[in-house]
Amino acid sequence: MSGWSVTRRLLLGHGVSAGFLLPAGLVRAATTPVPVTHKPGAHPRQAPQSPAAPPPLVMLDPGHGGKDPGAIGISGTYEKHVALAAAQQLQALLQHAGQYRVELTRRRDVFIPLEERVARAQGRGAALFVSMHADALADHQVRGASVYTLATTASDAQSAALAQRENSADRFAGSAFHGVPPEVARILASLVRQETRLDSARLQHGLVGELDRDIPMLQNPARHAGFVVLKAAEIPSVLVEMGFMSNRQDEAELRRPEHRARVVLAMKRAVDAYFATAGHATRMAG
Numbered sequence: 001m002s003g004w005s006v007t008r009r010l011l012l013g014h015g016v017s018a019g020f021l022l023p024a025g026l027v028r029a030a031t032t033p034v035p036v037t038h039k040p041g042a043h044p045r046q047a048p049q050s051p052a053a054p055p056p057l058v059m060l061d062p063g064h065g066g067k068d069p070g071a072i073g074i075s076g077t078y079e080k081h082v083a084l085a086a087a088q089q090l091q092a093l094l095q096h097a098g099q100y101r102v103e104l105t106r107r108r109d110v111f112i113p114l115e116e117r118v119a120r121a122q123g124r125g126a127a128l129f130v131s132m133h134a135d136a137l138a139d140h141q142v143r144g145a146s147v148y149t150l151a152t153t154a155s156d157a158q159s160a161a162l163a164q165r166e167n168s169a170d171r172f173a174g175s176a177f178h179g180v181p182p183e184v185a186r187i188l189a190s191l192v193r194q195e196t197r198l199d200s201a202r203l204q205h206g207l208v209g210e211l212d213r214d215i216p217m218l219q220n221p222a223r224h225a226g227f228v229v230l231k232a233a234e235i236p237s238v239l240v241e242m243g244f245m246s247n248r249q250d251e252a253e254l255r256r257p258e259h260r261a262r263v264v265l266a267m268k269r270a271v272d273a274y275f276a277t278a279g280h281a282t283r284m285a286g
């Protein structure tokens with residue numbers, strides 16, 4: 001059920017026996033600081049959803065807010081309002097079946113710095129992070145949805161700096177890897193990042209496929225860039241551009257609850273598929 005990978009579960013104390021992945025001593029060292037809810041004898045394949053385990057937390061992130069309106073549409077629509085409305089619709093949809101816990105980084109028109117959005121998801125132990133936007137382009141002809149993951153290759157100086165922070169194990173050394181030798185922390189951090197990249201790409205693939213069934217898509221809709229909100233090393237994260245405020249048609253459609261309902265229904269199908277086909281199953285087979 002859970003899309004959480006072996007290493008993330010290990011680090012965050014969900015207690016799956018990870019001896020197949022890492023030496024037992026190292027596992028013990030890495031997990032010592034966090035409470036373990038391991039059920040003795042549980043097979044790793046069954047462990048992600050023990051009876052006591054709460055449903056996975058999906059953190060939705062409506063872009064912008066407060067003093068930051070985001071993109072402003074041709075007829076005056078604010079991106080921040082579209083983003084919040086869509087996120088609330090998706091939250092209601094995801095919560096309806098009871099399979100997930102769903103929280104929003106902001107529930108009203110308030111400004112929250114990008115780093116704080118990531119920190120909230122991390123602090124709450126989110127299993128997924130989905131940022132929702134409808135930005136603007138200089139070319140008003142361009143329309144359609146697209147889905148971003150964090151860039152792994154730097155295209156400019158800012159992305160390079162982002163990647164450098166991303167690649168540092170220091171953040172982990174202070175928290176989940178407390179007391180672990182630096183070289184071991186680096187290995188663990190690398191494993192976490194690798195799994196997170198794979199899971200982010202898998203969610204992105206699913207989102208593009210599902211959105212493409214129901215709404216117009218941007219050319220090459222699976223893209224990547226150095227978005228700050230996607231930088232959580234341990235949480236699979238995507239940013240969905242639901243359309244462009246700079247395009248008259250997209251703006252008009254995104255104002256309509258019925259259109260947003262189509263968008264979020266497609267997103268829900270992708271989230272369902274993500275958790276149903278959890279990639280950790282194949283990685284745990286070793």
Ligand SMILES: [Zn+2]
Pocket residue numbers: 063064070071079133134135
């Ligand atoms: Zn935006």
